[in-house]
Amino acid sequence: MARTNRRWERAPVAFKDLRAFLKKIEAADTLVRVKKEVDFDQEISAAIIKAGAAALFCEKVKGYDIPVVANLFADRRKIELALALQTKNPIEEYLKRLEKLKPPRLVRDGPVKENIVTGNKLDIPAALPIPVVNEKDGGRYISSGIIVAKDPEYGYNLALHRLQIKGKNRAGIYMSELQHLHLYYKRAEERNEPLEIAVVIGCDPSLYLASVVTGPPDLDEYAVAGALRGAPVETVKCKTVDLMAPAHAEIVLEGKILPHKREPEGPFGEFSKYYGPQGNRPVVEFTALCHRDRPLYQTIYLGRRQRDNVFLTSLPKAADLYRAAKEVAPEVKDVYLTPGGCGRYHAVISMKKMFEGEPKLVLSVVLAHRIGVKHAIVVDEDIDIYDPHEVEWAMATRFQFDRDSFFLNDTPIHLDPSSAFKRKTGLLTSKLGMDATLPLDVAYPQVCDVSKEVMKKVEDNWQRYLEG
Known part of the structure; x- marks a missing residue:
């Protein structure tokens, strides 16, 4: 037993999947279970807002037998739990882990392949409790989908992008010109080829944190996730596209972004807490739905009272700024x-x-x-x-x-x-x-406060002060 504990201390925690992370959150008393049936049309979002910083588990969604989980990154404590960060300066530990990238490990099979739907049986909005997030959104949106794509020169890219459901096997996608997926898509479009993608919904939290990392186009976010979790991400081959997907994901959608095809997409409530306007944007055609037995659907609320997205993205981005600032x-x-x-x-x-x-x-x-x-x-x-x-x-x-x-x-x-x-x-x-900052060459007024010794005395003995 002592030997196991020492090994645990040397390496960060490696959650195999979303379910293991949920157990950790529930053990920390930061999970709220909603037992009443909720509607996918904004009611899930309202429950997320009401839960505050607590993680949310909606056990019953009207018309579906798949539970919805959310708010898994809703405060700094959950980010620390996700990566088992122990130090006073999480950014330092985060960056130290990234010094040793760990490429993914391909395995023959995994739970995400327990159920595979293709062809005429594919009906994504009927199968998954995809929410309407905000009142004036253009429709139902996948807001928690990690898009996996591959470029012949740059390799793999993982990133969060919104997807508007447009039919049984179609969706609109928003990609900013500043993001690498847009670069991958434009390069494929110049070759008159579709860009194959896999959309991962619900997985090990390190993959979500890796998906919002900034870096060069050839940075493999699978290897980033491996570094953060302390062990390679196990992947499996997709069924209908030439990509690898996380073996222990809850849900994976396979498909392709069509070249030279644009349709209206939006509006959608974005991280800025305003609706992003409608525009003519690329179209995704799905070819397969893969999922575990009794899957969980993970969603991320974006809107005026969002928490999940803010804390999910802030640590990786702050770490990039910290590294750049320390150079000067x-x-x-x-x-x-x-x-x-x-x-x-x-x-x-x-x-x-x-x-x-x-x-x-x-x-x-x-x-x-x-x-x-x-x-x-x-x-x-x-x-x-x-x-x-x-x-x-x-x-x-x-x-x-x-x-x-x-x-x-x-x-x-x-x-x-x-x-x-x-x-x-x-x-x-x-x-x-x-x-x-204070000037170095001026005798600035001193900050007024009680002495550290007296403050410590009162803090250490506060109960005795109350009891008299």
Whole structure:
């Protein structure tokens, strides 16, 4: 037993599948079970909102015998559970794991192949409890589908993309020009070929975290997931496309994005908490539905009161910014992408400033990064960047707009409604960097507080103070 424990401590936890992760969440008392039947038309979303930060398990969905699970990444604690992060600085541990990528391991068979439906029997909206997420969405949307694709030069890509159901075996897909799947599709279209895809719904949490990592086009997110979980992802060959899919996924849809074919897609409530407008976009034709016995359908709520998507995307993106910022300022301590900034648009960076002007080097790197941060604030290491009151205090008392800020104009961004509708520049936006650090060459007023010794005394003996 002791030997097993030591091995467990050396490596991160490797959840084999979604079900193992759900058990871990339930054991941590952060899972709510909804026993009353719910409708796929917005009622699932309303239950997700009502659950707050708790993970949700809807046992009965009207018209379906497949339960729906959601909110599995709804706060920082669940992200730490997903990756078994133990350190005070999760970003450091996250990046350390990525130093050793672990390519996937192909196996002969897996639970996802327990049921395979093809041909005329394929009826995806009848088979799966795909929700209508928000009131004015264009229809039912798969919001939690990890799209697996392959390019002859770049290899595998895994990424989250929305899919609007359009019939028994068809869907519309949105791909930003800034994303690698769009690059893969355009390269296939130039060859007059469809782009084969697999859509993974419900799986080991490391795959979801890997799917939102930023990197070069040839970065294999399967290998990223293996690094994060401490063991290779087991994959199986798909039935109708030349791709590998996770062997222990709950559901996998196989198909292809058709070349030179566009149809109306949208609107859809996006991570920006606004509806993304309708547009003519590529079309997916599905060729197979594979799923486990008694599968679980995992969904991600995107909308004004979203949590899942914000925390899912913020750690990988913050880690990329942290790594880039430390290249110009080694004393950067932490990076936080705030929930109010949709887990993307607003960054707060903690650092120990070594010389004047150094924070602006950090801000330049963060704002230029392809993640798309619009507003970035650098603060001293005494500020808790996860406490918005502390950050606001630093801005209020350590920041002068005329000397401590600068702008970047006409830089690319993804799904920012203010650039599309206020500046009317589409993918181009303006960005603001703010240095809220203390000056090194001025005797600044001291922060007032009780002594650490007295505070510790009271905290350590608080119950005795209450009892008298």
